[in-house]
Amino acid sequence: MAASGNKISNAILCVNWIGLSDQLMALTLRQLKYFVATAELGQISQAAIQLTISQSAVTTAIKELEDTLGTQLFSRAASGVVLTHTGRRFLNHAYTILSSVDEAMRIPNLESTLTATLTLAASYTVLGYFLPNHIQRLNTLYPHLTIRLHELNRESIEEGLISGRYDMAVLLTSNVDNPELVLEPVIHSARRLWLCAQHPLLKQESVTLADVAAEPFVMLTVDEAAVTALRYWSQTPYKPKTLLRTSSVEAVRSMVANGSGVAILSDMVYRPWSLEGRRIETVQLRDPVPPMSVGLAWRRHQEMSPAMYAFREYFRHMFMEPRSLVG
Incomplete structure (x- = not known):
């Protein structure tokens, strides 16, 4: 149990960065977990879907966390919510706290x-x-x-x-x-629009499937991804202008990063860089796209x-x- 104590001590030290030692007991893993999900997905609604809970539960947990910290963690944006400067700093510590406490609580099960x-x-x-x-x-x-x-x-x-x-x-x-x-x-896992850095659509306040339909589209086919994509496209008057159909996620990543086309894929397979070292940006679409x-x-x-x-x-x-x- 000494190892367990060390893990929890490390978690407590991570919180002290913002002077929370007297308020640590008010924090819960629920609040931290909901905060991390919202930070990663950029929308309270998508975080609620991933966590399989109500939006109000996520909103309440984040409000409780902000009240405990005495600072705002998110600001509103056209596409959802965006981490404040303090929120970005706190996210790294939230990851460490969750990981440390989780590992500490699992130690008795190792044998x-x-x-x-x-x-x-x-x-x-x-x-x-x-x-x-x-x-x-x-x-x-x-x-x-x-x-x-x-x-x-x-x-x-x-x-x-x-x-x-x-x-x-x-x-x-x-x-x-x-x-x-x-x-x-x-x-x-939320599906978002993938774009190369500096793509004109990044400057729009909101992006729709109509906007995407005007762009060359890279269609992933593995795990029936194309079937799923055509299912939600079929509910609109638009259809993707497919440039390439491929079973390779890395091919999609490279094509998008190099500006050859755009794609709609889930956050689970998202990585911000292509194999060539080019940046990939994501945008939450205004039209409903089901999560993966x-x-x-x-x-x-x-x-x-x-x-x-x-x-x-x-x-x-x-x-x-x-x-x-x-x-």
Whole structure:
């Protein structure tokens, strides 16, 4: 438990930067978690979607945090909210606090006696941009849990779950509509417009799909991304002027960064730089674009094994059950 005490001490030290030592007990992980989600997504509504809670809960938590700190963390913008200078500084410390406390609280589980094997299927995007960090954490939490990981497309994942070849799956759930499967959402990652630096659309107060339709468009196809895109485009009188269809996220990134076209992709796969070192900017569209949802899946009426239960509870703990910093 000495290590746990050190972690929490480090978290407390991180808060002292703004003179909060007397107010630390008023902070909660819920407030910090909601603050971080809003800072990352730039919109309270999108943070609420990702956290699977109401917008009012996010707004209240941020207001409580600002009252505790005695300073404003966000300012209003046309596209949502933007971190103030203090907010940007506090975000780094919020990351450290959440990480330190989370690691400290997990220390007692390091010697878990769970000994089992979990056969897990995952789609390309999930495996490339979401799952590896969590697999590493699970390996630390459950050193005797063997996870056999398989990368597959959605159709193969569904068939494998139903036939019993795979115990569980982590995949994009928006295209799954199979009554034989149970789906449990984990995160909802906002989709935004990707633009090169200095793109004229960055100067507009708001950007719509009509504006995007006038630009050369780079269409990602992997994990049925094109199907999803055409679904929300079909609800408008516009259609993308597709310059390139590609299964490579890095190809999209390079094309956009070099000014060859624009794209609409999720924050989960966003990186601010291309392989060539060119900057990529993002804009929240005024028109509704559904987020990219990632979730767990398993066969309906399947008896949940200890390995499956541990895997599901890990993601519930990480994303669905905010914990108070005290009590």
